[in-house]
Amino acid sequence: MMRKTRFLSLPRAVHTRSARASHLQNSLFAACMGIAVAVLAWYPGNDAITLLALPAAWSRLRGRTAAFVLWVTYYLAGARDIPIVCERFFTGYHELARPMALVFGLAFWLLQAIGLAMPWAVLKPGSAASGSSHLWRAMLATLIATLPPVGIIGWLSPLHVASTLYAGWRLAGIGLGMAALCAAATRPCWPRTWLAWAALAGLSGWAHWQEPPRSPPAGWLAVDTALGRFDQSSYPSLYERTTQLQAIARHAFASGATVAILPEEIAGLWRPAMTLWWRADIERMRAAGQTLIIGTDLVTSTVPLRYTDSVVVAGSGHGRFDSRQPVPVALWRPGAQTSATRGSVYQPDLMIGGQRVTLSLCYEDLLWWPHWRMLLKRPDVVVSMSNGWFDADLALARIQQQSIESMARMAGVPLLRATNR
Template structure:
């Protein structure tokens, strides 16, 4: 029998290159599948542990980062379409221009968020401790600013599934679980820690209970679409629609009503006049309205806060700690939202302490640091989703804020405009 001749050196390199390319494609596909199974249409956040596990076994930085590229591209797949709708809807860009900008954002965010995983990838023969430490550090880097400003889809969300109600310790244990996933196949100690984490997770899930929203608190979902603020006629029409919705909810027995983010747009003197009688009536009847609006901070350049404002029987305000980058938060532009302080305290409404999550904050961990340390009575989320209500992003956003509420052990009340 004739033996096949060995591959010539000139043919081995292309074969190895092809094999590496196919491996990267497979890893990108794996990351994408994890994103789909974890987030919408899937809802299994424990699968996030697969990412560091596969990452730690990959050979070379290119292979290691591929799984994260696939994960972030699939999880944030709506960015191009959202940009097209948002920027063309306000006339900032044409639809093709906005779509191309969105594609650029989509690719850039995946590369940026995958970078820590590439830089921190240990050598294949590195110790289990080094793999665990690098995975934990990378998780923190993509969860807190500056990278955390776009820190959606953080693997830290696994903490809410594993340790519901355990607040900051639960988040720390969740990051520890990520570290274990990256090192469990490399050392006995990591397997022992993983066993302890499984026991603690079963305990946490066993004793967890579903928090209950305070009685007679109501969040109103509206279908008013994009707000045209170009004329007083459109301003007044929207005001009447919002007032009618609030009055109807109060007439049905609610004592606290929550309306969506920016539902009344930029607060102007005319708005104060149109709302004056209603606010006085709410106060007299011991009723409270929580409404999303923009409040002017300076005229030139125009700076405003994206805020949740409490009126009626109670008074208070919380400004968004992170308005949507590029869409609302544009520090160098002539018009931009500004960020509220991270030290803003809870607002008291009807004797209850209230934490807020305003739109984009639903996707982030770091604006909610206080809720992981001190338990409020309720988490109120306000969102304006006229540009993405029919897209997976809207479901992913709801999953994100629900995970924050679940880890903190507080009830969630959410108002969305579509």
């Protein structure tokens, strides 16, 4: 009897080992696919059409584990610079020792990938799910990972495929891009699926046939700087940075610019003395019809210290715009003694030199939701300002640029970008 029982259990054991091997192969394939798409879609690939492979593979993989592996490896590979960025940023400001900063960066790198992958794992359709189930699950997972609260870290969104397929179509293009993602997640079913793909391809061809991208306004100049990290610990360093920026602005205007754009936070935390230092230059700009767009931090309260990561328009123009989402943990730290505050997402675009300007401040370059207004009403120009002294040599800087270029292309407007390294 014992021999017979062992004989009967042998096929069951073989089947178990075979199932484990199959699950392992499934997960390995998912990991390779996630990494490959991250490389092909973002720096150095820069081919966003490959993002369609993610929902296609997601819907066809067996089990939630493989679906999770697909997306977590995609986000890990795409955001691969986070540990180095955290190490440089927090040690640069002497907030953490190098080992602790690196450990913190590794933890955040893992957590962001898990948080963005979870909606896709939870909403993974079963093998017997209908086509409509695949569709709405793909749509819901995309929205959850792109919009707040999860979308506060909603970088590398597959929605960037829309700007490749339907450039210039703004909100309609986003809707069609979402439809393309959902179609990729739906298993082929003649004739409905193939007819949908044909319609989406035809509309994409029409979008590419339409008007070419517009040029930036004449006389507008975005100035890149190489001033590094700003030491704001003393008035001599504040004054030195101010004189450097004044010289850069004067050179830009002397070269023929009527509107000069300097990077985000390049002037640091605005002190009363800086108003005095800039007064003569601003008066000269006003008299000459010149406008300076400059990034600075403006204090809103001193205890606890709260400030806005802002754009200030000076000279012949005037205005102010606050970042709608400062970098989480690095700048935006709710409850801490020092923190940037979030500006309203309903801030109107600025009118500068007769042009309606949509602004994107540093971290916002990576997110879709702060830019909802330009998807509804086309601005004249998108101005991006960044201060990447800690990542200028990393892939993150290129990915950030690709992301804001994608959004400007979606709106069908020219992009001017000023960065500091």
